[in-house]
Amino acid sequence: MTDISQNSTSSRASRRPSARTLLTLAGVLLLVAVPLIAPTMQLLINLALAKGIAVLGVTVLLRAGQVSFGHALFFGISAYVGAFLVASMPGADMMLVLACGVLGALVAGLLVGLFVVRYRGIFFGMLNLAFSMIFWSILEKFYHITGGADGIRLTRPTVLGLEMERGGFELVIFYLSIALMVGLGWFTLRWFVSPVGQVFQTIKTNETRLEYLGLSPRRVLLSGYMLSAGLCGVGGSLMAMTQGVVTPEYVWWVRSAEMVFIAVLGGAGSVRGAFIGALVYEIVRIYASAYAGDIWQLLLGGFLLVIILFAPGGIMGIADSLIHRKGTRQ
Amino acid sequence: MNLTIFLLALFDGISYAALVFIVALGLTLIFGVMRILNIAHGSLYAIGAYATVSLTGFFLALGFAPVFAFPLMLVSAVLVGVLLGGPIEWLLLRRIYDKPEVLQLLVTFAVFMILEDVQRLVWGTQPYFQASALQALGNVTVFGVTYTVYQLILLPMVAIGLLLGLRFFLRHTVIGKLILATTEDREAAQSIGIDAERVFLFTFTVGAVLAGLGGALASPTTSILPGMGADMIVLSFAVVATAGLGQIGGAAVAALMIGLGRSFAVYVWPEVAVLVPYLIMVLVLLVRPEGLFGSPVARKI
Numbered sequence: 001m002t003d004i005s006q007n008s009t010s011s012r013a014s015r016r017p018s019a020r021t022l023l024t025l026a027g028v029l030l031l032v033a034v035p036l037i038a039p040t041m042q043l044l045i046n047l048a049l050a051k052g053i054a055v056l057g058v059t060v061l062l063r064a065g066q067v068s069f070g071h072a073l074f075f076g077i078s079a080y081v082g083a084f085l086v087a088s089m090p091g092a093d094m095m096l097v098l099a100c101g102v103l104g105a106l107v108a109g110l111l112v113g114l115f116v117v118r119y120r121g122i123f124f125g126m127l128n129l130a131f132s133m134i135f136w137s138i139l140e141k142f143y144h145i146t147g148g149a150d151g152i153r154l155t156r157p158t159v160l161g162l163e164m165e166r167g168g169f170e171l172v173i174f175y176l177s178i179a180l181m182v183g184l185g186w187f188t189l190r191w192f193v194s195p196v197g198q199v200f201q202t203i204k205t206n207e208t209r210l211e212y213l214g215l216s217p218r219r220v221l222l223s224g225y226m227l228s229a230g231l232c233g234v235g236g237s238l239m240a241m242t243q244g245v246v247t248p249e250y251v252w253w254v255r256s257a258e259m260v261f262i263a264v265l266g267g268a269g270s271v272r273g274a275f276i277g278a279l280v281y282e283i284v285r286i287y288a289s290a291y292a293g294d295i296w297q298l299l300l301g302g303f304l305l306v307i308i309l310f311a312p313g314g315i316m317g318i319a320d321s322l323i324h325r326k327g328t329r330q
Numbered sequence: 331m332n333l334t335i336f337l338l339a340l341f342d343g344i345s346y347a348a349l350v351f352i353v354a355l356g357l358t359l360i361f362g363v364m365r366i367l368n369i370a371h372g373s374l375y376a377i378g379a380y381a382t383v384s385l386t387g388f389f390l391a392l393g394f395a396p397v398f399a400f401p402l403m404l405v406s407a408v409l410v411g412v413l414l415g416g417p418i419e420w421l422l423l424r425r426i427y428d429k430p431e432v433l434q435l436l437v438t439f440a441v442f443m444i445l446e447d448v449q450r451l452v453w454g455t456q457p458y459f460q461a462s463a464l465q466a467l468g469n470v471t472v473f474g475v476t477y478t479v480y481q482l483i484l485l486p487m488v489a490i491g492l493l494l495g496l497r498f499f500l501r502h503t504v505i506g507k508l509i510l511a512t513t514e515d516r517e518a519a520q521s522i523g524i525d526a527e528r529v530f531l532f533t534f535t536v537g538a539v540l541a542g543l544g545g546a547l548a549s550p551t552t553s554i555l556p557g558m559g560a561d562m563i564v565l566s567f568a569v570v571a572t573a574g575l576g577q578i579g580g581a582a583v584a585a586l587m588i589g590l591g592r593s594f595a596v597y598v599w600p601e602v603a604v605l606v607p608y609l610i611m612v613l614v615l616l617v618r619p620e621g622l623f624g625s626p627v628a629r630k631i
Contacts, residue, residue, distance in 0.1 A: 067432045069439065115612065118619055121431040122367045122575070126567050127615075130608050133564050137604045253560055257443060264436065294451060301443030308436055309425060 019323050024272055031178055035171060042174055044282055046242050049177040051262065052278030054235025056188060057228035058263040059274045063192065064224055065204030069125045069256050070132030071232050074105040076251030077135070078233035079240035083154040094157040098237045105233025106226055113225040117218045132251055139248040151247030154240050177238050184231060185271050191227065200224040261300050264307055267316025276315055337475040339594045345481035347589025348489035349548050353562055354569040354581045355492060356540030362576030363513045363533045366423060369438040371541050372563025373445035374410050378545025379554045380453045381406035383460040390462060399463035403546035407539050415538020419531050450556055457553040464550040481551060488547065493582050509533055568611040574624020584622060
């Protein structure tokens with residue numbers, strides 16, 4: 001896993017645009033063209049992009065060698081903040097819903113983060129799971145506020161003060177999702193090579209040496225944790241606005257598991273892998289659910305085992321080795 | 331809060347703690363010896379419960395007496411351990427002992443996802459209820475409070491028996507000492523001829539049997555639903571983390587704290603009852619990051 005994550009940063013450093021950059025550009029352009037060439041896929045891809053941004057949050061933590069089984073917590077908090085905002089302030093602006101949702105996720109990320117950054121490995125993963133289960137049962141139990149298992153509706157927010165029709169709004173949110181994907185993906189890549197990001201990734205290799213340098217691993221991990229919570233918040237908010245309803249299912253452990261799965265599928269620690277993984281996952285899921293709806297988790301689990309045991313680099317790892325092989329042949 | 335309610339909460343707490351402890355015991359044993367947190371432990375618990383309900387239903391329909399439910403619980407637990415626990419260790423975990431902790435966690439998580447669906451495929455999504463074991467033992471009245479013998483006497487006795495039995499087994503039998511030696515230092519143990527692979531296989535199977543037994547014993551007291559495995563893994567992790575990972579005696583104390591905290595909350599403030607175990611865990615971990623009975627580990631540099 002380590003090799004791949006380092007590859008992706010070093011490839012950015014080369015002067016000539018690499019095959020990877022060109023492919024990324026082509027991929028983004030292809031996504032931009034989706035409403036024109038495949039309008040039926042638009043909603044599906046929008047959900048995949050929202051999920052991809054959340055998966056990016058999990059990916060960030062994987063770079064520090066940590067896995068969280070409860071990041072759907074921030075996904076859900078952001079979605080619920082948005083839903084409550086629109087309920088109390090009908091016709092709120094889309095950007096306001098997004099901003100408040102992300103703010104909510106960041107505050108939650110700070111509170112939970114202050115506690116969980118004291119731990120690594122097993123405790124880190126399981127405590128995150130516990131926090132998400134706590135929030136999930138709050139959502140289910142206090143149904144007079146949260147609507148219980150039925151959730152609450154998130155009526156369509158306005159865009160720059162304009163009431164929009166369904167089709168128009170979906171188009172706006174689709175391009176907003178693409179813009180956020182590119183922007184946040186770029187930001188995360190830059191963050192990884194920034195001093196904080198570099199220190200953050202050394203938590204995976206050797207934390208004690210970090211302390212000898214006079215740096216606090218907890219503070220560094222907390223900043224990465226906040227970033228990951230914020231990214232999950234963006235994803236949750238986009239998902240909630242696209243679907244128009246938020247349910248406790250947003251926070252359910254299955255959702256967290258799905259995020260971890262996609263992150264590992266795409267290539268643990270790879271920014272592009274998070275989005276490619278999410279797109280592949282959503283598209284396969286739509287077509288597979290007709291045949292394998294009952295055994296979906298079973299397939300996911302089985303596939304996760306296969307990736308971990310036989311292709312630890314995920315999709316990006318396989319793609320990298322293909323590109324690399326071509327390069328050596330020339 | 332009058333005496334009756336106090337006693338009811340106390341009894342609820344004790345019987346609940348006994349069940350959680352049995353499951354947590356398996357989890358902490360596996361972790362203590364193999365340094366792996368088995369997330370699939372929750373599924374093994376649920377499958378133990380489902381298997382008991384199915385077997386009991388089958389044999390009662392053949393005309394067996396309700397008392398026959400008790401040996402069937404043991405049978406289900408052993409089946410879970412041998413048919414699921416053994417192969418999981420043998421086929422999967424054995425490949426990943428030298429991998430990073432995060433990967434080990436992901437592997438057991440993947441097994442958990444698979445087993446959750448397997449339950450749904452085999453037993454469907456409708457709830458099961460099979461309380462013949464509970465009814466077979468009747469009720470007992472203590473200070474004017476009537477409670478089932480099964481929950482008030484049998485469950486705590488099984489829990490205490492397992493705790494003492496496991497302590498005795500680890501400290502005073504040859505196999506137990508082999509396990510302790512492997513836990514202490516795997517390489518040194520292997521160099522004096524201990525087959526560490528067999529020790530791990532045995533430990534994991536015993537842990538899985540305990541998970542199955544917890545489910546089997548829980549089955550008469552609750553309805554068996556999909557999702558009970560997910561709840562139980564988080565709850566038993568809360569117990570194990572509160573006690574300190576790998577602390578067998580500590581797990582009993584933590585289970586009692588969490589069980590009693592939860593049952594009193596049910597009578598005082600029912601909405602937050604499900605949160606109490608986690609609140610206790612978070613409070614304990616804030617003060618003692620290694621758990622109540624855990625000791626800080628020396629770090630390798």
